[in-house]
Amino acid sequence: MSKKKKEKIDVEEIVIDQEETVSQVAEEAEIQESDESTLEDQNLEASGEQDLKAEIQNLNDRYLRLNAEFQNYRKRVEKEKTDIFKYGNEKLIIEMLPIMDNFERALSSFEEDHAEDKVLSGVKMIKKSLDDFFEKNGVKKIEAVNTPFDPDKHHAVMTEEVEGVAGETVVSVFQEGYVLGDKVIRPSMVKVSC
Known part of the structure; x- marks a missing residue:
């Protein structure tokens, strides 16, 4: 084998090695991006869950207040009816x-x-x-x-x-x-x- 041929094969091997290295780096970058997006998704989900829990708590508080106001209103109306009948x-x-x-x-x-x-x-x-x-x-x-x-x-x-x-x-x-x-x-x- 000639020296040129050998150099050509070496260059091809280097190019192949570099392509493999580039593809490995790309795969690692994708894996890292995937991990980062998974973490972001998890963080967003956790943040979304907290927002959802806060919203549920807020709605529950509003419901309890509204129910208490209605009960007070009902008692007041009953008392007024009784007073109207009585007086x-x-x-x-x-x-x-x-x-x-x-x-x-x-x-x-x-x-x-x-x-x-x-x-x-x-x-x-x-x-x-x-x-x-x-x-x-x-x-x-x-x-x-x-x-x-x-x-x-x-x-x-x-x-x-x-x-x-x-x-x-x-x-x-x-x-x-x-x-x-x-x-x-x-x-x-x-x-x-x-």
Whole structure:
């Protein structure tokens, strides 16, 4: 074999070696890129999972708040319904109180000697009907005389020093007060001892 031929073969072997080296480097680069992209994918997946978990937690919190608000709303509506049923006739009763006051004044203005009077007995019957109507609808008079003064139930218009009566005690009533259920619809106008 000639020297030229041998050199040509050596050059071909070098070229083949270089091609193999280049292909090995390319394969290693692809493997490295693949590993890096796998790591990036894993990092993206982990980041995506964290974002997803945070979003789920956020939605869960919103759901719990919304549910609590709805429960509060439902309770409030139920209470309002109950109050409407319980106090629905309050306005009517309040407008009837002056009528009741007038009947009481009329009865107190008659003297005992007119006890057989037909007008007096008619007024008493009407007053009794109003008392029954009030009782049927849960309206009661506020008992005030000789009770401790209660600013929620009594409206003091006078004070007077009375012997033998403790201070802050209702001495007399000028206008009757009424409660509807447990709600004061009109306080009693009273005189209080000091």
